[in-house]
Amino acid sequence: MQLPQLAVLIALATVGPTVVGTDMASSAQRPLTPPLVISSLSGRDLFRFYCASCHGLTGKGDGPVASSLTRPPPDLTTIAERNGGTFPSEWLERFVAGDDRPAAAHGSREMPVWGPIFQSLEPRDRLTPVRIANVVAYVESLQKR
Numbered sequence: 844m845q846l847p848q849l850a851v852l853i854a855l856a857t858v859g860p861t862v863v864g865t866d867m868a869s870s871a872q873r874p875l876t877p878p879l880v881i882s883s884l885s886g887r888d889l890f891r892f893y894c895a896s897c898h899g900l901t902g903k904g905d906g907p908v909a910s911s912l913t914r915p916p917p918d919l920t921t922i923a924e925r926n927g928g929t930f931p932s933e934w935l936e937r938f939v940a941g942d943d944r945p946a947a948a949h950g951s952r953e954m955p956v957w958g959p960i961f962q963s964l965e966p967r968d969r970l971t972p973v974r975i976a977n978v979v980a981y982v983e984s985l986q987k988r
């Protein structure tokens with residue numbers, strides 16, 4: 844695993860559970876290591892767990908990690924608006940998965956490549972494309988009208 848990806852997973856481990864609001868009220872029940880994989884395939888759950896740390900719960904780019912990035916996350920609620928009124932689902936699925944970002948493999952971009960991350964969390968998981976599609980559909984639902 845590359846260093847940027849590792850850093851993201853560490854950020855997730857600290858931020859994710861808080862964002863999702865996992866019930867960790869009692870410290871006696873708190874797992875030593877918070878989960879890095881959530882079983883839910885719902886786009887909303889995935890977004891809250893994996894994306895909101897940077898992009899914010901509403902997608903506007905105000906997540907707790909955002910200020911530590913050199914490049915602020917773009918406002919995800921204006922993607923359609925910035926794209927002539929069309930939400931480019933297919934392009935975004937490739938972008939989020941990392942398929943269209945050869946540069947990302949060299950760690951020069953701050954947006955993590957989620958395809959390999961999801962795949963490395965569950966190597967035999969065939970649901971990676973489903974997770975990507977669902978989370979992108981959720982981003983589509985965040986578009987301002």
Ligand code: HEC
Binds near residue numbers: 916939953955957
């Ligand atoms: C570590 C912080 C971070 C996390 C976590 C993160 N992103 Fe991003 N995201 C960014 C940054 C920074 C950019 C801008 C990157 C660029 O343009 O090269 C970006 C860009 C994007 C874009 C393109 C937006 C546009 O207007 O062009 C989409 C879509 C996106 N992210 C979706 C997601 C989804 C879905 C997740 C969760 C699966 C996620 N991001 C998790 C930091 C993050």
